[in-house]
Amino acid sequence: MSNAPQKIENPILPGFNPDPSICRVGDDYYIATSTFEWFPGVQIHHSKDLKHWRLVTRPLTRPEQLDMRGNPDSCGIWAPCLTYADGLFWLVYTDVKRKDGSFKDAHNYIVTAPNIEGPWSDPVYTNSSGFDPSLFHDDDGRKWHLNMIWDHRVGTNSFAGIALQEFDPAAGKLTGPIRNIFKGTPLGLVEGPHLYKRDGWYYLLTAEGGTGYDHAVTLARSRHIEGPYEVHPDTHVVTSRLDPDNPIQRSGHGDIVETQSGETYLVHLMGRPRLGQNRCQMGRETSIQKCVWGEDGWLRLEAGGVAPERQVKAPDLPAHPFPEEPDRHDFDAPDLPMVFQWLRTPCPDRIFSLNARPGHLRLFGRESVGSWFEQALVARRQTGYDYEAETLVDFQPENAQQTAGLIAYYGRSQFFCLAITEDHDLGRVLTLLTCPGDAADGTLRTPLDTPVLLPENGSVGMKVTVEGMALRFWYRTGEADWQRVGPAFDATLLADEAAGRGAHGNFTGAFVGMHAMDTSGQGKAADFDYFSYRNLE
Template sequence: MRIPPLILLLMLAGLLSLHGEKTLPTNSPDQKDASLPNPSPVITKAKAFNPIIPGFHPDPSICRVGDDYFLATSSFEYFPGVPIFQSKDLIHWKTIGHALQRKDQLDLTHARCDGGIFAPTLRFHKGTFYMVTTLTSPVSGSANQKGDFIVTATNPAGPWSSPHWIDKANGIDPSLFFDDDGCVYMCGNMKPENLLNEKHRVIWIQRLNLTTWQLEGPQGILDSAPYFTSGKLGSVSNFEGPHLYKKDGFYYLLLSHGGTGKNHAVSIWRSSTPLGPWEENPANPILTQRMEMKDRTPGITCTGHADLVQGTDGRWWMVFLGVRGEDGNSPMGRETFLEPVDWSGIWPIVNPSHTGRTDFTIDSPDPGNTNPVTGKFRTNFKDRSLSPEWSMIRTPDAPWWSFPKEGGSISLQLRPDEITGSNQPSFLGIRITEPNCMASTSVSITPTSPEECAGLAIERSSVACWSLVVENPGNGPQVSVFEGTNRLAFTTIKADANIDLRITMKFPNLDFSFKQDSKNWKTITSCDAPAIATAPPGHFTGAMIGLYASSRGKESDQRANFDCFEYNPDLR
């Protein structure tokens, strides 16, 4: 849960409001600056609140360019792929675009739920941004190959290049490191030839040629096998999410392990060369919220998949994913968290005041600023474009949305694809950011066949989805509530009029209501929907809520017009 509003207001009293400044990147160091000091985190009066980017935003990767921070997260089967965020203070983040916005970059045709784009790494070097990620299988019928690829840009808001596919880059979770001698290294995880068990993985590191986009030279390996046999690190399955750094003449290899569930953790090694051999930090893991940790903050689990960045003042910070909730079940899925890091010694210490643990409240990176809880979203589409907050399921072949009038509204084409299928439905969604929230819209549609419908939908996957739609099964227009393809309830309405629709979530309950020629909302039905928050591992995304239109398996020339959309997280 978030901080209660009254307490929040007291903590915010006298603090500066958030800034809205946006600057373009300059040619500055990416992860570290050798001229900066390495002080311990200082205690500040201002507080910041985790998660710093609420909603389904897992696997964060971060870099600093001058005074600006840029961050990328995983997007899985959603399009556009890999959202890019910008901040000046590490706590106020704005979505400025996506690295993968075109079908030639990302074809997610028939991508399975929780498939598609896995963890990205975002880096900056000599005027160019690099984003490396993995397109996973199965993506049957896709024009794209699967595997690791890199796209580049001079402006993180885009445009980004076409993919450079990296041959022989095995596994997932690739990362890049630019050494000060001009060499570039790529690392990732993979299955070894001699598997101890199905969760045995190794981390590989190899030099990358940025002219040919090919891996070259010998390969360094950090194998998890010794930790399986010794029992060290607690849970050592699935070595993944590696990142390389260089500090004080040593190379540091940060990685995650233990899987994406409650045993998730982060550990670190160092070496005098980028390929190893690797010396283990005796204090590993440096970040975890495992249930057996008696001193951990209740309500945060599954922390891992981290990246480090040095701030403009020399202090270090870690971004990582986490899940709100004791059981790991959260409709928001895995979100982006932040903790300070003391790297004044040989090894980094995460959150020194609560070593290795994650807290909801931290000292603000900016002593004069905090991040007030917001998350409201409203649009009437007057700018005749989709803002970066919107996502769709898989890659569209052609636009099925348009903006029919200057005064504002969006029109969605009714197409045969449904949110319960594996194709590309007419669905525009935003990420759920709180367990209690509300979304509403005003829709105009005149169904001419029983298959045509339009309204609101909330979904976590094709098997965990609910919709509130206007339809006409043959007896006249009605507003119906569906769980998947099963109609739960309906109520008749007048024809040829705008209908206001609303879905309210007080997790795990969903309430479906409407109004027509009335000031009062009328509930059609409510239901429990625990599947909207299925916990990892195996479920990597979070819930989306938004606009939906379908002709449910039949061709149609119909369109549905939506005058507005509003999302309001209830923080009480």
């Protein structure tokens, strides 16, 4: 009798983990997801049963592979594609330098590695004609590069179709004609292509409808790789757009995998809006659905229809759980725990150290909160509606331009920060630096009438809680009890949909972590003794 788990609960990758690309190598499954402006680039999770997942690597770690200094919010790594062929892992990704207005500056690259944990090669540049690149390895040994085509011209369809061009791995470049093989369905906004071959058919899976509440997974097929492609008789394989009460929304941008025994699963991005609100604090997450191939050769959800399920039947595989991520990190190891990331820069030694003061994470105050170049912010994803996070910071500011503390962060105009700083009249104080998302330029609000006076020396405990829609900060010194500071903020403001542009303009998710700023340019250091996080649900 199989000891496989009976059900898989969605999302399988909670918290900001969008645009999943799935790959099976023997008994191992890997999912790559977008990381946008967060460094290192691309998250890769590993599983053996499609239910339990662990983060194993972020392969883009070097300046030669990725430098996002200057990238605006929600730019950077878009929609990676992970495949395995010829004894190598192949990772295709976009580094987006501009997304606003008529233009998209989107550069596509390929890196390879013999093992999932590396070493990963320097990148090979492919093109910049659009984003969401993928690589298809045909059974005749040829390799094909796909990406959506971006058309900036006035009066045209910006999402102009799916480009196909052969990739020559020996020459390290694209070669031959460029063909637009699929212009999408009337839903529009065709992107996220993945190509497969089955029973003599080429199947093209795409995303349509934009990454908001009209999102969908669309399937088409052709006997020839260059087309023409006929659309699925149901058009879409997965979408929540016609099911507004489904707890899984924004369903789209999928990829397919087949298990060792021939079962088929589709992974796709999803969002979990708070009940009664179209705001997804965890951003876009990864979900999985059980599928079947019909007698007509088309893929459909095993459950029927196109609406995603919160619980799906697990594959016939032995259960393989992994150790749980600890709630608390004491920064005793030489490397930053993998749960944390930072923003944009490939030069982490400029913003933090784990050996400058043993047992502490030292942040070197750099540019302002919301800088697109170099800010010292180390944070982890919010993975549940309600949570509690805590840290202990030792910081002795010398002027008001130096701050350090605990931050709940979405982007340069969406954050809430509790910080130690210097007040000319009072000395060392506690203040709040907030941007509630109503000013795209990141203009600060001052929710405290007067700062909170702190002792001249000593560490300060800081805590943030999110319960319901209320985000609250707390502090303490020494062995004192926790004290509330400031008002209750609207936690749902840290969401894709909350900054006035809707889900089509913002693509990441809420983080919580540690921040240091020194706009005087002196690089004042702050030491964090530990960081803890736990979901309250």
